[in-house]
Amino acid sequence: MSFIISRIVNPSSAKWLYRSLSTTQCTRKMELGNERWHEPSSVPGTSKTYMWPSYxxxxxxxxxxxxxxxxVTHMRSMIKHSPKRMWYYASFVRGLTVDEALKQLSFIDRKGAHIIREVIEEAVELAVAEHDVEYRTNLWIAESLSDVCDRIKGYRRHARMRFGIVEYKYVNYYVRLEEGRPPKHYYSVKEAKTPEEQLNEWLNEHRRKEIPRI
Structure with a gap:
């Protein structure tokens, strides 16, 4: 039982556990922090490793x-796409159910939308096959992110023996699906508040003010 606990307790909070272990069990404390969910995982399409699949x-x-x-977390690496354009598609599906996100993306005839749709479908299959999710429709997109993966510079030949620099940009796309129903307001800023809630928020804001000492 001590061995099982030692593999799931956070290393920073497991110092109390080391004192209660016997001499033979103390050798196992070196394994804390070296579990497979703390190690970066390889992703198809690139030689880099990422922490996102390890969750x-x-x-x-x-x-x-x-x-x-x-x-369930899923990602796709080294996508030949503009990072600025991919951000719009990634933020578009945040807080939506899986069915609604796939339906909305099917109306966008763009490369980035097609790629995100494929990644979401792969994540749904992963959730059902390996994470024992009972209903594949009872999932919503908790996180949808994209970042720059790599930039490869090239040259373009112009007239009169001149050259221009060309950047070939690649992006990563990350998605996390969560079981259940999505919140009514994904962004707390957009949450509609009643007059009483607005008044209480205003009062609390002014009560937290401090008069600076001279």
Missing amino acids: NERVHLPEEGLIRPAY
């Missing part, structure tokens, strides 16, 4: 009174 291997401590919904 699928993490083990969470049970908390009393808290039901943690199932989630």
Whole structure:
């Protein structure tokens, strides 16, 4: 039992566990932080390793009174696409259900939208096959991110023996699906508040003010 706990407890908070281990068990404390869910994983299409797929291997401590919904993380690397344009498609599907996101992306006839649709479908299959999600329609997009993966510079020949620099940009796309229904307002800024809530927020904001000392 001590060995199982030592593999799931955070290394920073597991010092109390080391004192209770026997001499033979103390050798296992070196394994803390070296589990497979702390190691970067390789992704098809590139030689780089990423931490995003490793979240699928993490083990969470049970908390009393808290039901943690199932989630799955998935990504695609080295996508030949503009980073600025991919950001629009990634932020477009945040907070939507999987069915609604796939339906909305099917109306956008762009390369980035097609790629994100494929990645979401792969994540749904991964959730059903490996994470025991009962209903594939009971998933929503909790996180949808993109960043720059690589920039490869090239040259373009112009007239009169001149050359111009060309940048070939590649991006990564990350998605995290979570089981359950999405929140009513994904962004708290857009949440509609009643007059009473606005008044209480205004009062609390002014009560937190401090008069600077001279």
